[in-house]
Amino acid sequence: MTLTPDEQRAFRGFLTLSMLLDDALDVQLRRDSGLTHSQYMILFRLSEAPEKTIGMRRLVVLAHSEQSRLSHAVTVMEGRGWVRRVKSSDGSDRRAVSVMLTEAGMDLVRAAAPRHSTEAQRLIFDALDADDLAHLNSVIDRVLPHMSALGLDLPSPQEDPTMWDGRVDPRAE
Known part of the structure; x- marks a missing residue:
């Protein structure tokens, strides 16, 4: 099935908008907070989770990541003291690992969120x-x-x- 010209225009516009938004938010977060956009998404999701903890498998979905990228990002953030790996509370799989947000990570999210929201406002909602x-x-x-x-x-x-x-x-x- 081929997209109609209007569908093609909307699809390409949406993809361009999505990529530009992701890139601009990444630049803003790196500049203002020293975080990548993907790191911020992980920390943000953890900040809203019960007990500030999410299983790695579920975090892949919530952070819009791939398993290998998420694992690498968690390793980097763990080294900076923002998160830590913990044994999952789900007893059905002893190998399952969860990620827990630390106080340092929570402080980082709190500091980054206002400028991140301001940038979203500027990029999207002001228009x-x-x-x-x-x-x-x-x-x-x-x-x-x-x-x-x-x-x-x-x-x-x-x-x-x-x-x-x-x-x-x-x-x-």
């Missing part, structure tokens, strides 16, 4: 009015359940309550 924002949320409201129905693993409402605020998780139906 949108209230109607645009409502429309963007409407599109996301349709695409997230569709992707979930196709089998993509999304953060649950418990894992990302802010993203799901006002949205219906199709897995609950």
